[in-house]
Amino acid sequence: MRRVLEHVSTWMRSAGLDVRLDPASNVIGRRSSSQAGAPALVIGSHLDTVPNAGKYDGVLGVLLGVAAVQALGCRRLPFAVEVVGFSEEEGVRYRSPYIGSSALSGRFDKALLDRRDERGIAMADAFRAFGLDPDNVAQATYRPGSILAYFEAHIEQGPVLDACDLPLGIVEAIAGQSRLRVAFEGHAGHAGTSPMTLRRDALPAAAELILEVEQQARCVPELRATVGSIAVEPGATNVIPGVATLSLDIRHAEDEVRSKALAGLLDRAGEIAVRRQLTFRVVEAEHHNAVPADSQLTGMLASAVADAGLEARRMVSGAGHDGAIVAAIAPMAMLFLRSPGGASHHPDEAVHLGDVRTALDVILRFIDKLATSRLPAGER
Ligand SMILES: [Zn+2]
Numbered sequence: 174m175r176r177v178l179e180h181v182s183t184w185m186r187s188a189g190l191d192v193r194l195d196p197a198s199n200v201i202g203r204r205s206s207s208q209a210g211a212p213a214l215v216i217g218s219h220l221d222t223v224p225n226a227g228k229y230d231g232v233l234g235v236l237l238g239v240a241a242v243q244a245l246g247c248r249r250l251p252f253a254v255e256v257v258g259f260s261e262e263e264g265v266r267y268r269s270p271y272i273g274s275s276a277l278s279g280r281f282d283k284a285l286l287d288r289r290d291e292r293g294i295a296m297a298d299a300f301r302a303f304g305l306d307p308d309n310v311a312q313a314t315y316r317p318g319s320i321l322a323y324f325e326a327h328i329e330q331g332p333v334l335d336a337c338d339l340p341l342g343i344v345e346a347i348a349g350q351s352r353l354r355v356a357f358e359g360h361a362g363h364a365g366t367s368p369m370t371l372r373r374d375a376l377p378a379a380a381e382l383i384l385e386v387e388q389q390a391r392c393v394p395e396l397r398a399t400v401g402s403i404a405v406e407p408g409a410t411n412v413i414p415g416v417a418t419l420s421l422d423i424r425h426a427e428d429e430v431r432s433k434a435l436a437g438l439l440d441r442a443g444e445i446a447v448r449r450q451l452t453f454r455v456v457e458a459e460h461h462n463a464v465p466a467d468s469q470l471t472g473m474l475a476s477a478v479a480d481a482g483l484e485a486r487r488m489v490s491g492a493g494h495d496g497a498i499v500a501a502i503a504p505m506a507m508l509f510l511r512s513p514g515g516a517s518h519h520p521d522e523a524v525h526l527g528d529v530r531t532a533l534d535v536i537l538r539f540i541d542k543l544a545t546s547r548l549p550a551g552e553r
Contacts, residue, residue, distance in 0.1 A: 174198075174260070175303070177220050181235060181258050188243040190256060196309040197276030198260035198300075204242055207249035212321040214543060215255045215503070216241065216536075219262030219273065219495055227522020231262060233510070234326040237529070241536045250544050252321045259495045266290050266299070274495035278502045279314035286310075320503035322470055322543060325496040326532055327507065328524060332515030333488060340528040341535060342488045343475050344507035347497040348397070348424040349431050349463035354456040355439075357382075357446060361407055361415030372413055376405055378445050378453075379417035385441050386421065389434060396434055397424045397491055418456065426489040428462050464497040467504030473546065474506050477538035481531060506539075508532060 178200050182192045190202030200220070203213070218234025238256035245254070261272035267288050275281045286297040286307050300307040329335075334342050359373030383400045390398035399422045406416040421438070425431040439455070446453035475485040488509065496505045510532050513523045 184239050188239050190242060195313040196305055197273050197313040198305060199273040199277060200258040202256045204254045206253040208251055211252045212319050213253035213255045215257055215320050215323045217257035217259055217495060218325050218327055220258040221261050221263050223263050223265055223518050226518055227520055229328045229522050229524050230517055233328060237326045237532060240533050244537055262495050267296050271498045274498040276310050276313040277315055278498050281310050323499040323503045323505045325494060325507045327494055329509040329512045330492050330517035334511035335513055335515060339484060339486050340511050340531050341478055342486045342509035343471060344466055344490045344509060345487045346426045347464040347490045347494060348426050349428045350461045351423045351431060351435050353421040353458045354418060355421060356416055356418040356456050357451045357453055358416050359451045362413040364411040364413055367413060373450050374413050375417040375451055376414040378449050378451050379419050381445050382442050393434055424491055426463050464500045466506050470504050470506035473542040474539050477535045477542060480538050481535050
């Protein structure tokens, strides 16, 4: 990560940006405004990634920001422009996403500093080892009104734009998400001696629920519901499963639709448990509401796309992004670039060079529109 930060800093400097590393390890390049004290257009995305990842998730959005500033040359704008490379959006090491963007938005949870990675190293010590003071993370927070607009370009990470043969999409909202761990509990027993009618097998109940999740999600437009992992106890070939624990991930752009779907599935799980003489319980649940993009900024972005001669396709992001966090303190807009084959979080992740050129063109048009919109921070 240190080498990435050095590399990106070099590119930022050569684009004329003043570079600093903030207390949460976000790298920030700033181009000041012709008007002193003017708020900033922040163009950002993340620099970290997942194991065995592709090249474009996150990084592309940072480099498009650098390229946009480079293309601006010495043009004077009524706002500053900052390009931010966020740290730990995927948050693999500490199983906690959005660390950099949470710090910048004043939402960093200090309790995370005690969390340990797989080798037992506390996050606070990881900060120190990197040369940062964990007690200073709060200083990364932007003061209210200092961000005029937040913009993020990101690969779609899904197949929709590719299937429609469109290079770009405009994000209307980042989907809300519920993540649960649920468990069916029955009774473990001998696979040879227990008659089928006298068993309390937890696994077939889990299997029923998994099919129910798939079926229900197919009936609700734009709902995504996934069982991504399952654990069976005791987990031996000759033992009837006593406990089956499964994950459940449900996403939708409308929180009500998501909550209703989730409630329906939990009811169904309860029914399955009763019929099979098992118990059912929710072990863990985490809910994040949907985050709408700012309608004025999104309108400007849509007209920038249309001015570039393209169809302005609006879409919902099923994946989370730094933009969802920064939206708490600033109006936010996001642009998606087509992901050929929908590949992401995989070495096959790709972009078409022409799409990247088109995205840069659209970003510059968007900056033009923002420069003439006369909408200072605080007015929205
Ligand atoms: Zn990403």
